[in-house]
Amino acid sequence: MRFTKDIEYALMACAAMDDQIKPISAKEISRRFQIPYELLSKILQNMSAHNDLKSIQGPKGGYVLNKTLEHLTIGDIVLALRGDKSIADCVSIKGGQCPRFDKCVISPGMIKLQKIWDDILFNISVKDFIKNEN
Amino acid sequence: MRFTKDIEYALMACAAMDDQIKPISAKEISRRFQIPYELLSKILQNMSAHNDLKSIQGPKGGYVLNKTLEHLTIGDIVLALRGDKSIADCVSIKGGQCPRFDKCVISPGMIKLQKIWDDILFNISVKDFIKNEN
DNA sequence: CTATATACGATCATTTTAGTCTTATATAAA
């Protein structure tokens, strides 16, 4: 039950783009946080495809936030990077294929816990996450 | 951010042992839930080493719960099977080695989220998790 | 035109997860 490096890198990138009018390049973010450039690029491209960011090509190009960090949640980032927010196989989209599905003893609990987790993920904004007051 | 199969299997095993006075063997649990026997064995041994279960060797042996499921939490199971409950590298025990540690922009948020998650993990009992009322 | 940027797909290395195999030890019951 852990966040992977993508998520960490994405959150750092968000911090770099916060309050920025001008686009910031992947290279600049990569340099600032010591994140492998190509890896970061793909992360930003995924976030772009998910409409969390807007990309501007060419010189002076880079990425800009599409929404403010107040309106971007941790859950959005997980969805952009993972595509799936399920906390276990038992409760995943493909759960229907599980041979145990009909009489599964853990799925009621998993479903409940999934709801609790979703509630957290999609209600903590990246702004909340980044700011270190309190 | 997902629970692995161990956790699922451990929870199923707990369900099988709930309210049981007599020990249940790994083989029996394995058969009932279609869990690979050797894999389940190791899971139960880990839970045993963590004092969640008591093991009885020999014929008519098996495993019995050491505490009631009301007093066993999801967090206990994660600790027994994973050894580590941290939600990300940034906030893990070895976090001190991170080159970004001193000026990390995400660690305040990670620490906060870790607390929230711990609060959930160690306050949901396996009994709560298993029972399907509500 | 050229330098700088994203877009995208393929590839590779490492780590984690999942599952298997083997051997040793304990013990209830015949």
Next chain:
DNA sequence: TTTATATAAGACTAAAATGATCGTATATAG
């Protein structure tokens, strides 16, 4: 005391996910 049944433990393998790299194409500011 023998035998069958059980846990204990560690080595091993296979498969999947993660982390990182490479190469090439395309867009565009200057």
